[in-house]
Amino acid sequence: MKTIIMGAIVAMAATATPALAWEGQKVACYDKVWIPATYATKKYLEYPAKMKWEHMNGQMVEMHYPPIYMEKRYVKTEGHYVLRKAVCK
Helix, strand or coil: CHHHHHHHHHHHHHHHHHHHHCCCCCCCEEEEEEECCEEEEEEEEEECCEEEEEEECCEEEEEEECCEEEEEEEEEECCEEEEEEECCC
């Protein structure tokens, strides 16, 4: 009877040991972080600067109008996820 109990204990220990050996440890932890898209802008001249004579309060006045530029926006890099190292929880 004693040998059967000892045999059962040894068998249980033998089956439990490999399961404990395969458990891993945390080496590093990472968070998933969204990086938004980046854009490049270009401006191009729509209307050049101009000087113009106008009637104002019974006088002739020379007016300056600044140039008008239009802006075009282009995608440089698309938005994407990046793994960043973080503190393990």
